[in-house]
Amino acid sequence: MRRLLGLALLILWEVLPRAGFIPSLFLPPLTETLRALVAGGGEYLRHLLLSLYAIGLSMLAACGIGIGAGLLIGSIAPVRRVVQPLASGLYAVPLVILYPLFTAWFGIGPQSKIVFASIYGLLPCFLGTVAGVQTIDRQYVTVARSMKASRWQMVSRVLLPAAIPTVLSAFRVGGALVIVGIVVAEMLTSTEGIGYLITRYRTLLESPRVSAGILVVVALVVAFDSLVRLLERRTRHWRLSTRSA
């Protein structure tokens, strides 16, 4: 059913502009888009790799710091009570409006977008992990205490694995936002990357090349989503188990 729907959309993408229902300047037909993609393949690949590099670094920072701090702060109740509402409030602020400041501080090179996307993805990672730590079965902690686990063992051997399902969903949201953050930042002010490419061709009114770029970004997001799904499948033991005997 889902495949059928996808196929229908692809056919419409081809047919509607060809039949003249939509001007091909607004939506170039699928085949033309693909042709543009193949013709400019090297250029797309180069910019995609540059974007991927930035995305990789930002994800590492966003998810590493977000999940790490989330585990730590989430497990210390007094600190959590102060930090959690603050972070939630901050999350509601559309950070894009701060991007001009970032470029002022870090220049228009890759640093700006990496810092921006890191912060953009960090908050949902952090908030998701904090919430995840809260839902951990208290019994897991009691059991570990009965085995005389140290504070560090409690975090690394009990809290972290127990939080993995929620951390993964936090990663899904945070990681997606990192991708959005990088692409948007590239579209705003940048000299390279897939977002930059889309914007440049848009100003040149080269619609097929624009939609080819969009296609690449969509593929990127789909690939990320499949990766998260794969990780979720590998941790299904967590979710399948119910605590009661």
Add this chain to the structure above:
Amino acid sequence: MTSLAILEKETALKPTGAAGQTAPATGSVQVRDLEHTYDASGRTTKALEGIQLDIAPGRFVVIVGPSGCGKSSLLMMMTGLLRPSSGTILCGGRPMTEPDPDVVGVVFQEASLYPWLTAQDNVEFPLSLRRMPKAERAKRARDRLALVGLNGFEDRYPHELSGGMKQRVSIARGLVQDPPILMLDEPFAALDEQTRISMGDELLRIWERTGKTVIFVTHSLTEAAYLADEIIVMSARPGRIIDRIEVDLPRPRTYEMMSTPRFAELRERIWSQIRTQVVE
């Protein structure tokens, strides 16, 4: 059974002894003048009062009492997981101000296995916290799983095991550091009747083979009479010990004993004590 027989079992089954340990702890338990009060919603509640308890090594002791009498709290204090307001607890001669898995193994009501670990890894877990070499702890865990009758299930995850099997893994985990004392907090409460009875038999078998001191909390009078050497009956809150009943049913216990007059008498005696405490 004579105390000599118990001693023999203790020494026979004690393995070479945990490395770097000083004198190994014995299976005795002493509780002196234990009191516990706690504050909830601005009111101070007395939960336990004047608890005195002496348990000799190798005994199977069951604690029963009306719900809310603090029997589980008392057990948690003996494991070192909960601090009493006052009084002292010695397990194997050591004060239980914090949990000590070398002295007391704990089995909780809900199997509370880690769902991300296999049966084998769950049993190895306490040893891995002590940084025991992989080969040695794998062997120990396999031995314990065999002891509870779970050979062949090492690689199963908790969600692939039945309730009774999970509790067996839990018991294996509680015994993996070879503590002289095993404490169980309503371990079979969540199981169905048949599983419950066979798990009782299983626990008796393990106890007889290892010679551990077992302290077992339950609200089932049948379970108490069937398993125990001695039953400790507690009052309603504030929990006090109101009776200690020696169970003189012969060992090994069998299912048929449950329908004997002596068993009925025993149940009656416990019930008559608890009945006065139950306020509807």
